[in-house]
Amino acid sequence: MSIQIPGLTQVVIPATITVHLVAPDEPAENVTVSFLDYIKNVASSEIYPTWPESALRANIYAITSTALNRVFTEWYRSRGYNFDITNDTRFDQAYVQGRGIFDSVSQIVDDLFDSYINRQGQLEPLYAQFCDGRVSFCPGLLQWGTVGLAEQGYTPYEILQYYYGDNINLKEDTPLAEAYETYPGVPVQLGDNNPYILLMQIALNTISTNYPAIPKISNPTGTFDESTQEAVNAFQEIFDLPVTGIIDKATWYQIRRIYIAVTKLAELTSQGVIISDIPEYTPTPGPQEVVPRIQVVQYFLNVLSAYYSSIPTVDINGVLDTHTRSSIMEFQREFNIPITGIVDEQTWNAMSSSVIGILETLPPNAIALPALLWPGITYQLGSQSPGVYLIQQYLTYIASVLEGIAPTDPDGVFGPLTEQSVRQFQEYFGINVTGVVDRYTWDRIVLIYRNLRFGNTSNINGLT
Structure with missing residues (x-):
């Protein structure tokens, strides 16, 4: 069954946009x-x-894609705002009411305004982050950098690939349509039948892979049956919505947001962004030092990027580089924290609590943890920190695969259950049984997790 609903299953160029x-x-x-x-x-x-x-063409593609991303994902409208985009460059892109238009720019826009960038295999337009490349820098397109590339003979597409990667498409001749909210206007509930319901059923089934408390809808047909109602009830309970079994406007947009997030998480994991390999720790002083805490921050940023399109992904390399600082600043902007690019206590607490809030709703097999270096802390009974939470997540997955190791309850607190799991892990792999996670135990936990989660499990006992 092929369904085309402009603005929901099909990207369209809106007739108007509200700024x-x-x-x-x-x-x-x-x-x-x-x-x-x-x-x-x-x-x-x-x-x-x-x-x-x-x-000029490369920049206009990026500008158009960013605007279409805001419209297609209903980034602001799904959060209760009555506009599509802002003109504040801390959040969106510059729009100056009443300004003059350059003729050469106008002619190119006439040619390109129905074209946009997207990732291969994705429907939504790319949130094509850009900055000037002189005063400000970011992981996306550098506007002044495009000039140098163009002077070297790069085509617009090659310029875009240079900044956004090889796995992008340029979509052309996009149809025009009136812009409107995708919510069908009235709540949908038991007994209703229409294509919108089928799309919600498909979305809920996709979400249920990461949130198994949501029961699968066995036969999605577009009819709002009892199994759909059960799935909606479970979704509403998980995401703190009134449990009514009815898809009202708030539930509709929350389903859309979570669906986009889990599909992006799957994409990031498949690309290795979430689980990037970590270099060996070399304590070289200066800006290129590999710092375990920065690795955690980078992992957190990548998880958050699935839920907030304005937060770009970064390499998990443990280095506080320009891209990481830019991503931190986007996080701070999104969460209304003073924008410094520095992970102070307020930023760290907001970031860790947000990510833990996301991860604690997911089953172990839906979480991809990176191979983080030992942060220089010995964890034991009574310890409480994001590091403990990561230990618990590692061990919980290991316990789901290996018998004899008890799962933990990931909450960031090193309690008796975590100590028991650590002791059982140490005993299983021939490590001195202390119930304490020192550097050696941390490294073994990470190694075993990585091989069980992503590698060869045939000789797991030989990894000790």
Whole structure:
């Protein structure tokens, strides 16, 4: 059964877009303008008409994709706002009400405004992060950098690949349609039948892979039957919504958000972004030092990137590099924390609690942990920290595969159950049984986890 619902299963170019003229939570005017005029305005505000044409085209693709991502995912509307995008460059891209438009930019936008970037295998337009590349830097496109690449002969597509990776497509000739919210306008409930319900059933079944407390809908047909109602009830209970068994507006958008997040998590895991290999620790002083705490931060950022499109993924290399700082700043911006690019106590607490809140709802086989270096802390009965939480997650997965090791209850507190699991792990692998996680035990736990989760389990006892 093929369903095409513009704005939900099909990307369309909206006739108009509504722009909030300051940051999301600040009071200001909303202006609704044609999508074509919006792209021309942003392009004229962000880039220079004297740049090489390949650079201009690459930037306009990025501008269009970012706007379409906000519209398609209903990023703001699903959170209760009455606009599609802001003009605050801390959150979105520059739009200057009433400004003039450059002729050369206008002509290129006329040619490209119905084109956008997406990842191979994905429907949604890419949130194509960019910054100027002189004053500010980010993991995405550097606007001034596109000029140099264009002067070297790069095509617009090659420029985009340079910044966003090889696994991108340029989608052209996108159909135009009136912009409207994807929510069908009225709640859907037991006995209803329409294509929207089928899409929700498919989304709930996908989500249930990561949230097994949500029962699978055995025969998704578009009819809201009792099994669909049970799945909706479970979803609402997990995500702290009123448990009514009815898909109202709040439930509709929460299902959409979680569906997008779990599919992106699966993509990141398959690409190795979540489980990047970690280099050996070399305590070289300076900005290139590999720091275990930074590895944890980078892992946290990658998990959060699945739920917040503005937070870019980073390499889990333990180095506080420019990309990591930029991603930290995006996290701070998203969570209304002072934007410093530094992981202070407030940032660390907000980041760790957010990620743990996500992970604690997932089964062990839906979580992909990186091979983190020992953070220099000995964990034992009474310890309490995100490091303990990671130990518990490692051991819980190991216990799901190997008999004789008890699972823990991941909560970040090193209690008797965690101590028991550590002792059983140590005994199983011939380690001195202390119930304490020192460097050697940490390294063994990580090694065994990695081989059980992603490697060859045929000779697991030989890994000690």
